[in-house]
Amino acid sequence: MPRALDGDEWAGVDVSCRRGNDHDPSWFAGLDARCEDVDLVIVGAGISGCVFAERASRELGLRSLVVDKRDHIGGNCYDFINAKGFRVSQYGVHLFHTKHARVWEYVNRFSAWMAYEHRVKAAIEREDGEYEHGGKRYRVVPVPPNRDTINALYPEANLTSDEDARAWLDARRTKNDEPKNGEESALTRAGPELYEAIFKYYTKKQWDKYPEELDASVLARIPVRENTDDRYFSDEHQALPRDGYTRIFENMIMGDPNILVRLNVDFFENKDVLQKMARKFVVFTGPIDAYYASQGLPKLEYRSLRFFEEYHEGAGDEDTKNDEPFFYQPCLQLNYPGPEVEHTRIVEYKHKPNQPRAAREHRGTVIFREYSCDHGEPYYPVPNPANRELYEKYREMASKEPGVVFVGRLASYKYFNMDQAFLNALEIFDDVMDVPKEGERSNSATAPKFTDLGEPDGPK
Numbered sequence: 001m002p003r004a005l006d007g008d009e010w011a012g013v014d015v016s017c018r019r020g021n022d023h024d025p026s027w028f029a030g031l032d033a034r035c036e037d038v039d040l041v042i043v044g045a046g047i048s049g050c051v052f053a054e055r056a057s058r059e060l061g062l063r064s065l066v067v068d069k070r071d072h073i074g075g076n077c078y079d080f081i082n083a084k085g086f087r088v089s090q091y092g093v094h095l096f097h098t099k100h101a102r103v104w105e106y107v108n109r110f111s112a113w114m115a116y117e118h119r120v121k122a123a124i125e126r127e128d129g130e131y132e133h134g135g136k137r138y139r140v141v142p143v144p145p146n147r148d149t150i151n152a153l154y155p156e157a158n159l160t161s162d163e164d165a166r167a168w169l170d171a172r173r174t175k176n177d178e179p180k181n182g183e184e185s186a187l188t189r190a191g192p193e194l195y196e197a198i199f200k201y202y203t204k205k206q207w208d209k210y211p212e213e214l215d216a217s218v219l220a221r222i223p224v225r226e227n228t229d230d231r232y233f234s235d236e237h238q239a240l241p242r243d244g245y246t247r248i249f250e251n252m253i254m255g256d257p258n259i260l261v262r263l264n265v266d267f268f269e270n271k272d273v274l275q276k277m278a279r280k281f282v283v284f285t286g287p288i289d290a291y292y293a294s295q296g297l298p299k300l301e302y303r304s305l306r307f308f309e310e311y312h313e314g315a316g317d318e319d320t321k322n323d324e325p326f327f328y329q330p331c332l333q334l335n336y337p338g339p340e341v342e343h344t345r346i347v348e349y350k351h352k353p354n355q356p357r358a359a360r361e362h363r364g365t366v367i368f369r370e371y372s373c374d375h376g377e378p379y380y381p382v383p384n385p386a387n388r389e390l391y392e393k394y395r396e397m398a399s400k401e402p403g404v405v406f407v408g409r410l411a412s413y414k415y416f417n418m419d420q421a422f423l424n425a426l427e428i429f430d431d432v433m434d435v436p437k438e439g440e441r442s443n444s445a446t447a448p449k450f451t452d453l454g455e456p457d458g459p460k
């Protein structure tokens, strides 16, 4: 079975030098006297922290101090233009999608957006596969699995209609109205062949757990389709921010006299002073178990990610037929669900249309192999009964914590997508600040159309 890389195997991989943004110099000034006159102290400059700061200022005229231990804003959505001119994400690929009109309207205040539907493929090892990678041959198929996936992997199925696909799947699916775990969730929708080919080992690589050790909701993120829809998401709004994700956060909190930002500030090293600075309360968006580290409870489980970056250039005319730009792989995100390699996926950002023109026309390309591990920055809560039970103990303490509001993926220990993180922060803000609820607001009918776009550029 593949194992997560650790220790010296990561030596030489330096992601810290891959920064590209020039932030306001005052953001690095430390906790000076200007930080004392604030209503909210917000810990974390990601989605939840920036929503709170932005709303507190523009809705209520309140002053916030936003601190982050990292040297940039945007949390795990942070992206930047790298030394070769490609817009890349420091913490892995992010794709915005939402069915929530409120979220769509909100994010459109801070960015122009380009319509973009994410299409993921999976490389499944097959001796007669058409795609060669790392000395192995693969068949490249759509994920989520659909009718085309079944036909490509099992040509004898020869499915020509949605009804054919339904019959093929029905003959294999386990009947189960209430799947109790990820394995049951996948088997009841996909049957054993697709489960083995697409879900079982990818899940083991990503979580270091087999699907049966995870909540059904984890595998239920990926639908199984009888038609040939090959979009990863089916939400109404699917788009890329024209100038990258970091620009959204800059537009939310930069240049607002009510919002002070201080980077390279560790909350826990300055906890007493920061808690005293907040006239109203602290908004904590970090891991909830880190906040209560001294309480003697076991730590919650998280998964982190590691990225191996490679730059590739085409060999010449053979690889760049008709002057077409050179790509390493056929799509932005190519999953490797099998046990034959340790990485879960390879991401090639050049496929994203919000690349600056020079990147789109570049003769080279940059790819990131993604590996999951249990140490490093926490990215994913691990949804299963044991962690849920432990989280409840933390939540109980948090509900009684005076002067602190816990918000976001890590503080709520929830596997939120980006839009869910926005919505959750907006709703908690309304709740704690007693702002009128959605429905009493006037914005839900005004979801904007895509903006008329110029050329994408890099973060300011």
Ligand SMILES: O=c1ccn([C@@H]2O[C@H](COP(=O)(O)OP(=O)(O)O[C@H]3O[C@@H]([C@H](O)CO)[C@H](O)[C@H]3O)[C@@H](O)[C@H]2O)c(=O)[nH]1
Binding pocket: 092, 093, 094, 095, 096, 122, 143, 198, 199, 200, 202, 203, 206, 218, 219, 221, 222, 333, 335, 337, 417, 418
């Ligand atoms: O080929 C696959 C794919 C997935 N699984 C299993 O499903 C779990 C959830 O997958 P996914 O939702 O793709 O996981 P993740 O959150 O890492 O990535 C998605 O989110 C976007 C983006 O980050 C959102 O903004 C990204 O592009 C998406 O891929 C997975 O953990 C597996 O257990 C599988 O088995 N096989």
